[in-house]
Amino acid sequence: xxxxxxxxxxxxxxxxxxxxxxxxxxxxxxxxxxxxxxxxxxxxxxxxxxxxxxxxxxxxxxxxxxxxxxxxxxxxxxxxxxxxxxxxxxxxxxxxxxxxxxxxxxxxxxxxxxxxxxxxxxxxxxxxxxxxxxxxxxxxxxxxxxxxxxxxxxxxxxxxxxxxxxxxxxxxxxxxxxxxxxxxxxxxxxxxxxxxxxxxxxxxxxxxxxxxxxxxxxxxxxxxxxxxxxxxxxxxxxxxxxxxxxxxxxxxxxxxxxxxxxxxxxxxxxxxxxxxxxxxxxxxxxxxxxxxxxxxxxxxxxxxxxxxxxxxxxxxxxxxxxxxxxxxxxxxxxxxxxxxxxxxxxxxxxxxxxxxxxxxxxxxxxxxxxxxxxxxxxxxxxxxxxxxxxxxxxxxxxxxxxxxxxxxxxxxxxxxxxxxxxxxxxxxxxxxxxxxxxxxxxxxxxxxxxxxxxxxxxxxxxxxxxxxxxxxxxxxxxxxxxxxxxxx
Amino acid sequence: xxxxxxxxxxxxxxxxxxxxxxxxxxxxxxxxxxxxxxxxxxxxxxxxxxxxxxxxxxxxxxxxxxxxxxxxxxxxxxxxxxxxxxxxxxxxxxxxxxxxxxxxxxxx
Numbered sequence: 144x145x146x147x148x149x150x151x152x153x154x155x156x157x158x159x160x161x162x163x164x165x166x167x168x169x170x171x172x173x174x175x176x177x178x179x180x181x182x183x184x185x186x187x188x189x190x191x192x193x194x195x196x197x198x199x200x201x202x203x204x205x206x207x208x209x210x211x212x213x214x215x216x217x218x219x220x221x222x223x224x225x226x227x228x229x230x231x232x233x234x235x236x237x238x239x240x241x242x243x244x245x246x247x248x249x250x251x252x253x254x255x256x257x258x259x260x261x262x263x264x265x266x267x268x269x270x271x272x273x274x275x276x277x278x279x280x281x282x283x284x285x286x287x288x289x290x291x292x293x294x295x296x297x298x299x300x301x302x303x304x305x306x307x308x309x310x311x312x313x314x315x316x317x318x319x320x321x322x323x324x325x326x327x328x329x330x331x332x333x334x335x336x337x338x339x340x341x342x343x344x345x346x347x348x349x350x351x352x353x354x355x356x357x358x359x360x361x362x363x364x365x366x367x368x369x370x371x372x373x374x375x376x377x378x379x380x381x382x383x384x385x386x387x388x389x390x391x392x393x394x395x396x397x398x399x400x401x402x403x404x405x406x407x408x409x410x411x412x413x414x415x416x417x418x419x420x421x422x423x424x425x426x427x428x429x430x431x432x433x434x435x436x437x438x439x440x441x442x443x444x445x446x447x448x449x450x451x452x453x454x455x456x457x458x459x460x461x462x463x464x465x466x467x468x469x470x471x472x473x474x475x476x477x478x479x480x481x482x483x484x485x486x487x488x489x490x491x492x493x494x495x496x497x498x499x500x501x502x503x504x505x506x507x508x509x510x511x512x513x514x515x516x517x518x519x520x521x522x523x524x525x526x527x528x529x530x531x532x533x534x535x536x537x538x539x540x541x542x543x544x545x546x547x548x549x550x551x552x553x554x555x556x557x558x559x560x561x562x563x564x565x566x567x568x569x570x571x572x573x574x575x576x577x578x579x580x581x582x583x584x585x586x587x588x589x590x591x592x593x594x595x596x597x598x599x600x601x602x603x604x605x606x607x608x609x610x611x612x613x614x615x616x617x618x619x620x621x622x623x624x625x626x627x628x629x630x631x
Numbered sequence: 632x633x634x635x636x637x638x639x640x641x642x643x644x645x646x647x648x649x650x651x652x653x654x655x656x657x658x659x660x661x662x663x664x665x666x667x668x669x670x671x672x673x674x675x676x677x678x679x680x681x682x683x684x685x686x687x688x689x690x691x692x693x694x695x696x697x698x699x700x701x702x703x704x705x706x707x708x709x710x711x712x713x714x715x716x717x718x719x720x721x722x723x724x725x726x727x728x729x730x731x732x733x734x735x736x737x738x739x
Contacts, residue, residue: 244723338699352699380705470724484734484735487662493661576699
């Protein structure tokens, strides 16, 4: 059996050198999922037969001369991406039996690159949550401490990569759903610029902020996979028609003199003091690498949560109106009429957090509230985006914490709904402004991982990736792995 | 935009009444059990209270930001294409007959 904690880059070399085959890697990964998933609940469904068939084809293609960099490497897709012929549930009872009739563009591109889909990872229902506890299929656990959450909404992807079930998983990030779980599970996660990656076939939550990205062990792996994921798509008009840099070729470009802005608002009372100390040590490391730290201010940071929790539920209430029990998805038993069918299918098919957000969204979009809430939030969004643009005209990258705390306990009844929303306070800004941002491992506090966030200029993924990569050449936080008991 | 039919005097208040929450639920085609209405209303008000901070922000003359796209969205040729065939689309239908979706009778 090969090591479970290898990177995409190292597996690429081993496959190219014929040290290992895709069939072996895939078989090992499926065995590890089978072994550890009962404890972690990171994977909703796995596709063993399809995966082994694809792995065999990948090995055959390599023998015929195919040397695609991702060929034969196993991975997981967050269960928000449509995968033709496999269940796509969005972790909801509403879609528990849904089998997508087409592939998402992200799925298609990674398939075309030769990656092997092992299965679909757990998540908060319709990506609404920061703990993975809203999943219809049960909470996913953090492999560093299985009494704690992995974060969310891409909690299954983060948990799976951290536990070595796969070297890579896809995620989506609407308000921090790649970065916060990456931070809480000690892995590297990248939310690209809005419009960098196609949203076609990615089940919609808040369409003006949703963005797909890679979750992996290192920045180098994120760079390799983003190269395959990104680029214009005629099936998504918001996907930018901009050339895709070869990110992996820029990882060693100099960072000497790079200006890294540190917003004072990211070190407010919302931030746990031990997490703050870990981030400050990591910032000092960046300075030691030749970057220049610059004090900056994003005064509207605290307004981001209010703004986001108006806009995202409003867009969600519109997007989720399609689930009506008629064309696909859950339908209630014995509806007496069409209204009854709509009401009961939706009320029985959606979980509490989804219904909570639909209600808020329907309210803020209603005629009597539209200007006061929805329009106002869109105006504040403009102000927040301008603040980021102004700061990023003075610095190359913004750095700070990804999340205010380390992983919190499962079923923590002391946390109110709005306490949970505050988990996103440092990540939301990049979504509102549409900027690329990533979380990289930056320390341990009480044995739990801490993530440092790097935010770049629009389409400035090269800057954050090279800074992250060079940080990972000098630190070992990303190499740490949780201790998990294998059953066999 | 959803057209509201509930009392506009209550809109915007952080002390939204249970009746208003029920009205919003009806607009969203959701039902709330009697046993849940107090909890749902309380959580609804907690969330609206979070939004109060925005009332202090001067947004006069600020152009609303609908999305972060900085370039105009491209149009493509209006050409018929089959992305998903009929069988693929119908396979998830909860009830169908002769390639039509079945719903309860709406006309007697």
